[in-house]
Amino acid sequence: MNHSSIGLFDSGFGGLTVMREVAEQLPHENLIYFGDTAHLPYGNKSAETILQYAFDNAQFLLDQGIKLLIISCHTACSYAFEALQQKLSIPVIGVREPGIEALLQATRTKQVAVLGTRATIASGFFQAALQSRQIDVHAIACPLFVPFVEEGLPNHPAAKLIIEHYLAPLKRTAVDTVLLACTHYPLLREAIQEALGSHIQLIEPAPATALAARDLLKKRKLLNPGTSPPVYQFYTSDDPQKFRQLAKLFFPRPIEQVLLSPCKK
Numbered sequence: 001m002n003h004s005s006i007g008l009f010d011s012g013f014g015g016l017t018v019m020r021e022v023a024e025q026l027p028h029e030n031l032i033y034f035g036d037t038a039h040l041p042y043g044n045k046s047a048e049t050i051l052q053y054a055f056d057n058a059q060f061l062l063d064q065g066i067k068l069l070i071i072s073c074h075t076a077c078s079y080a081f082e083a084l085q086q087k088l089s090i091p092v093i094g095v096r097e098p099g100i101e102a103l104l105q106a107t108r109t110k111q112v113a114v115l116g117t118r119a120t121i122a123s124g125f126f127q128a129a130l131q132s133r134q135i136d137v138h139a140i141a142c143p144l145f146v147p148f149v150e151e152g153l154p155n156h157p158a159a160k161l162i163i164e165h166y167l168a169p170l171k172r173t174a175v176d177t178v179l180l181a182c183t184h185y186p187l188l189r190e191a192i193q194e195a196l197g198s199h200i201q202l203i204e205p206a207p208a209t210a211l212a213a214r215d216l217l218k219k220r221k222l223l224n225p226g227t228s229p230p231v232y233q234f235y236t237s238d239d240p241q242k243f244r245q246l247a248k249l250f251f252p253r254p255i256e257q258v259l260l261s262p263c264k265k
């Protein structure tokens with residue numbers, strides 16, 4: 001089991017920002033990434049549809065014999081985390097809780113903002129989780145952020161205008177920390193920071209998620225002892241060539257091969 005891979009899935013390419021961190025923190029682990037690009041974006045789908053996709057993706061990765069599942073998509077996590085954790089016989093980690101913990105540790109004013117897709121914000125999960133810890137939350141759906149990133153325009157003046165527009169409600173608040181609760185938003189970090197000012201801390205959940213994965217594997221004695229270089233495999237449900245092209249934005253290491261997932265052919 002120790003030599004088995006960690007499986008990660010996302011609606012598309014963005015979850016590679018999580019895989020990047022996992023590869024950094026767990027350099028001996030074999031990783032299998034599945035990007036469900038045929039159904040991208042999840043951020044404007046219904047709860048039922050997102051849940052179904054999440055189950056299909058998890059099943060595909062389970063069929064590859066993974067030892068741990070990391071739900072790398074915030075939207076999928078917002079709707080499917082509990083259901084997958086209950087159903088699967090292997091451990092499941094999501095990007096949600098590690099991000100929230102990092103946010104809680106960072107805020108001083110106890111006023112925070114969470115930025116996510118329309119579906120993530122509509123799930124109400126972050127609002128409820130933070131309010132139950134006596135934190136004042138501004139939850140903002142930013143549906144146009146993902147296309148700007150995928151078009152390779154994170155610093156375009158139009159992206160800056162949209163960022164200003166979405167984040168305007170935070171201007172006269174005591175918010176001191178902002179959670180980037182979407183796989184793509186780390187690529188807009190610079191522009192978001194510029195719009196909010198340097199006094200605001202931005203939290204990316206990926207590093208905390210990778211650490212949570214490391215702790216869990218350690219606790220369950222599932223770490224790979226690492227005698228040979230790790231193997232990284234990439235699957236997509238649509239157009240492997242396009243995946244390889246766009247993946248470069250999110251994952252700095254070479255991607256030799258991207259395979260079409262057999263279940264989606």
Ligand code: DGL
Pocket residue numbers: 010011012014015040041042043044072073074075076117120146181182183184
């Ligand atoms: N991966 C999604 C997330 O983290 C963003 C892209 C999408 O809408 O599918 O919420």
